[in-house]
Amino acid sequence: MDAYANIITMSIVIETHDLSREYKTYQKPEGVMNSLRGIFKREYNSKIALDKTTLTIESGKIIGLVGANGAGKTTLLKILSGLVTPTSGDARVLGFKPWERNYEFLRQISILLGQKNQLWWDISPVDSYALLARIYDLDVTAARKKVNDLAEMLQCAHVLNTQLRRLSLGERMKMEIIGALLHDPKILFLDEPTIGLDIVAQENIRNFLANYVKEKEPTVILTSHYMDDIATLADRLLLISKGNIVYQGTVDEFVLNSNSELAQDEKVDFEEVIRRFLETESRIR
Amino acid sequence: MKKSFAVFWKRNLAFAKLAIVSNLEYRLNYFVDVIVQPVLTTGIEILLWFAVFKGANVQTINGFGREYYLSYALWAAFFARIATSWMYEFRMIEEISSGTINSLIVRPMSFYEYYLSQLLGYKFITTIISLIIPLIAAHYFNLPTIYSRVPLAVVLCFYYLILVHTISFLVCCVAFHLTKISSFTVAKNLLFWILMGELFPLDLTPEPYKSILLKLPFAGGVFLPVGYITNRIGLNEMITGFISVTISLVVLNALASVLWKKSLATYAGTGA
Numbered sequence: 207m208d209a210y211a212n213i214i215t216m217s218i219v220i221e222t223h224d225l226s227r228e229y230k231t232y233q234k235p236e237g238v239m240n241s242l243r244g245i246f247k248r249e250y251n252s253k254i255a256l257d258k259t260t261l262t263i264e265s266g267k268i269i270g271l272v273g274a275n276g277a278g279k280t281t282l283l284k285i286l287s288g289l290v291t292p293t294s295g296d297a298r299v300l301g302f303k304p305w306e307r308n309y310e311f312l313r314q315i316s317i318l319l320g321q322k323n324q325l326w327w328d329i330s331p332v333d334s335y336a337l338l339a340r341i342y343d344l345d346v347t348a349a350r351k352k353v354n355d356l357a358e359m360l361q362c363a364h365v366l367n368t369q370l371r372r373l374s375l376g377e378r379m380k381m382e383i384i385g386a387l388l389h390d391p392k393i394l395f396l397d398e399p400t401i402g403l404d405i406v407a408q409e410n411i412r413n414f415l416a417n418y419v420k421e422k423e424p425t426v427i428l429t430s431h432y433m434d435d436i437a438t439l440a441d442r443l444l445l446i447s448k449g450n451i452v453y454q455g456t457v458d459e460f461v462l463n464s465n466s467e468l469a470q471d472e473k474v475d476f477e478e479v480i481r482r483f484l485e486t487e488s489r490i491r
Numbered sequence: 492m493k494k495s496f497a498v499f500w501k502r503n504l505a506f507a508k509l510a511i512v513s514n515l516e517y518r519l520n521y522f523v524d525v526i527v528q529p530v531l532t533t534g535i536e537i538l539l540w541f542a543v544f545k546g547a548n549v550q551t552i553n554g555f556g557r558e559y560y561l562s563y564a565l566w567a568a569f570f571a572r573i574a575t576s577w578m579y580e581f582r583m584i585e586e587i588s589s590g591t592i593n594s595l596i597v598r599p600m601s602f603y604e605y606y607l608s609q610l611l612g613y614k615f616i617t618t619i620i621s622l623i624i625p626l627i628a629a630h631y632f633n634l635p636t637i638y639s640r641v642p643l644a645v646v647l648c649f650y651y652l653i654l655v656h657t658i659s660f661l662v663c664c665v666a667f668h669l670t671k672i673s674s675f676t677v678a679k680n681l682l683f684w685i686l687m688g689e690l691f692p693l694d695l696t697p698e699p700y701k702s703i704l705l706k707l708p709f710a711g712g713v714f715l716p717v718g719y720i721t722n723r724i725g726l727n728e729m730i731t732g733f734i735s736v737t738i739s740l741v742v743l744n745a746l747a748s749v750l751w752k753k754s755l756a757t758y759a760g761t762g763a
Contacts, residue, residue, distance in 0.1 A: 229759055284760040287597055291756045305756075309599035317597050324594040328513045340505035341598050343498045369516065 219393060219425050220263035220286060225295035226449075227256040227281050255281040257449035258295065263442075265392075268419055268426040270440030270457065272433075278449040279429045280397055287317040287395045287428065300392060301414040313342055316391035320398035325370055331381040332366050333483035335388060349388060355386045360414055365480055383411065387418065396428045400435055412438050499604075505589040506605055507612030525620040529572060533624065536564035536689075548594055553695055562634035563692055566717040569625045571589060571689040573648045574712030576650055580659040580676050581612045593760060602663075607656045614652060618645070633698070635721055644716035647732055651711040654736050655683075657743045664747065667754035688714030694723060706731075708739040 230250045234240060254279045263269055273279045284290040285297060288304035288311065293304040297304060302311035316323065325334040332353070339349035362380040365373055370381065377401065386394065399415070400408040416439055419426060430436055436443070436457070443460050445453035453460060513712040514521050539562040540666055543552075550556060586592040588654070595602055622645075629636040662679070666672050686692060686709035693704045693714040704710060718724040 281760075284593075289593055289597060289760040290758065307596065312597060312599040315597070317593075319593060322590065322593060326509065326513070328516050331508070333509075333512055337505050337509055340502045341600050343502075 207388075207392065216265045220261070220264045220297070220299050220427075222262075223260050223298040224258040225256060225260070225282075225285060225297050226254065226258050226293050227278075227285060227290060228293045229253050229255055236325035254449050256285070256292070259449075259451055261444065261451060261454060263425060263427070265268050265425050266423045267427060267441045268418075269442050269444055271427055271429045271444045271446065272436055273446035278445045279446050280448065281449075283395050283397055283427060283429060285319070287315060288312065288409055314392045315395065316386040316389070316393075317395040317458055318382055318386040318397065318399055320379070320396075320401040321408045323370070323378070325385050327371050329370065330367050330369055331384070334385060336372070336382075338385055338388050344389060345383075352388060353384060356387060357381050360410070360415070362386065376403050379403060379407070379411065383414070390422065390424075392424055395426045396426060398430050398431075399428070400430060408432065408434070415439060447486070495496075502600060503604055503608040504610035507615070510612035511616045512554070514613060525617045529568060529621045529624050532572070533565055533568040533628070536568050537561055542563050553692075555723070556634075558724070559635050560692075561632070562629060562636055562721045563723075564716055565625050565628055565634060566636070566720055567622060567689050567713050570644070570648050570713045570716050571684075571687060572621060573614055573645075574651055574655060574687060575656050575680060575683070576610055576652065576659055577611070577676055577680055579606055579656070580662060581673060582606075583659060583663045584666045584672060584676070587759075588671060590760065596755070603656075603660050603751075606655055607653065608658075610652065610656055611649070614649065623727035637720055637722055640720050643718050643729065647729060647736075648713075648716045651708065651735065651736050654708055654740050654743065655712070657740060657747055660747050661743065661750065663720070664750040664754040667758055679702050683709060686710075687712035688717070692718065692723060694718070706735060708732075708735040711736045 209287045210403055227344060230252050232244075233249045233251050253275075261284065271282065281290065285292050286299055288299075288307045291305040299437075300311060302308050302315055304311065325331060326337070335353045336346070338344075338405065339346050353366070354363065355378075357366055360380045360383065362377055362384075364383070365377050370378060373381065396415075400411055403411065412435060415426075419439070426434065426439070428439060434476070440457055443453060443455060443457050444451055445460075455463075514524075540557065540563075544557045544560070552560065583602075586595070592602065595605060626638075628634070656680070659676075662672065662675050665675065686704065686707060688704075688710060689712075693710055694701060696704060705714070711732040715724060715729055719726075719729050
């Protein structure tokens with residue numbers, strides 16, 4: 207392998223080949239009689255959530271993963287972070303098969319699920335961070351300093367000692383972000399980090415993430431239904447529809463090339479371009 | 492190797508502290524848990540033996556007088572509280588069915604150790620307070636108790652608790668496939684209630700059941716520790732208890748390890 211090829215190989219942090227995931231779900235027709243029948247016989251439907259996905263992602267990039275509900279973006283995120291095992295295909299993240307959950311791999315990634323708490327509900331964030339420092343084998347003093355620095359940046363130092371369950375949604379999300387960044391992950395999976403937040407809180411978190419990424423240069427896979435998140439943060443766009451990647455490229459290229467007529471129309475914004483593109487793809491498939 | 496053990500130890504100590512901190516957040520709940528519940532359970536079991544002796548109108552049962560059974564009831568209630576983990580088992584199952592487990596399996600730690608250390612931490616913080624009740628009661632009512640045997644009895648019970656946790660872990664493997672399985676936990680705990688000897692001393696059962704029950708690891712939860720303290724059994728039976736629990740731990744952990752891997756492979760990453 208020559209030096210150039212080596213550099214190229216080194217910079218790829220995520221690689222998938224024909225990655226697929228199928229789910230089976232129990233179908234329950236309406237009524238008590240069908241519930242009784244279901245004790246003895248059940249019918250299952252198969253759904254392909256991710257269909258033979260092949261992609262490569264370079265280090266230090268922010269990837270905006272966009273698709274409609276049920277398109278497969280969270281499934282892809284869950285496979286790449288090791289939460290879910292694929293039905294077929296292969297993937298390497300930082301050289302590891304994610305679903306084997308090697309501790310060395312898990313120490314280098316972080317996943318933030320906007321709709322799920324990752325920190326501990328019954329204790330204060332500082333206690334949670336102390337626990338995370340132990341889990342990730344961090345220097346406790348350095349971890350404490352990092353928490354304080356991040357809390358200053360996010361303007362939430364005043365709630366660090368308050369039990370998590372007593373915080374507002376916006377404050378909780380800031381606490382979750384600090385928890386996700388505490389061990390300096392090389393890859394950060396962000397699944398709708400601004401969901402449910404008001405516009406000001408969304409913007410604060412967006413600005414914080416933009417600054418953080420500029421400084422630390424982790425690879426970020428970001429899913430969001432708020433196109434402002436994607437437009438502000440993402441270097442590259444991955445559009446997914448019905449389990450298939452339908453576009454890979456930069457945000458600018460997408461706006462210019464995928465639908466040049468729409469892009470030139472000043473009344474149509476980025477969100478509208480993506481929406482129309484995905485609608486067209488959905489009809490084709 | 493040395494460093495990885497130190498990391499493992501510190502991490503698990505932190506999990507144990509998490510259980511302690513979480514429980515002490517809710518002070519009233521904690522005191523009801525460690526004082527009111529054991530007092531009520533002990534009261535009920537002591538009343539039961541009062542009724543048995545009065546109804547049967549006998550001085551001894553199986554060679555032991557009423558005071559021995561009152562002492563057994565007192566200590567059985569205490570040890571049975573250590574040797575059950577329904578609360579953590581429910582929590583583990585709920586983590587799987589609700590998808591909260593997502594935040595745990597993407598961290599460099601195992602679900603088994605995370606909950607085992609918490610369970611041990613919780614039992615430690617409740618046991619040190621709950622222990623006061625049988626100690627005071629045994630002393631005040633002058634019930635037959637060999638106090639020097641209490642430490643070894645507690646050690647066996649905590650060792651047995653690891654087995655209880657392993658069984659909970661096995662139940663959790665089933666939760667990946669069936670989602671709602673809290674009925675398993677209730678049925679299992681009812682069975683263990685008898686097999687551990689909380690309801691009555693296992694040596695009261697007729698042969699061959701008595702020999703079988705005493706060889707099972709479940710006796711290590713209540714009957715062996717309490718029998719040792721109240722002088723129903725000696726050190727040899729205690730050693731047999733340790734061996735029985737150890738063999739069960741090896742077999743069930745091997746099974747749990749295989750099942751866990753298979754179950755995680757089918758996990759759909761519920762929610763979000």
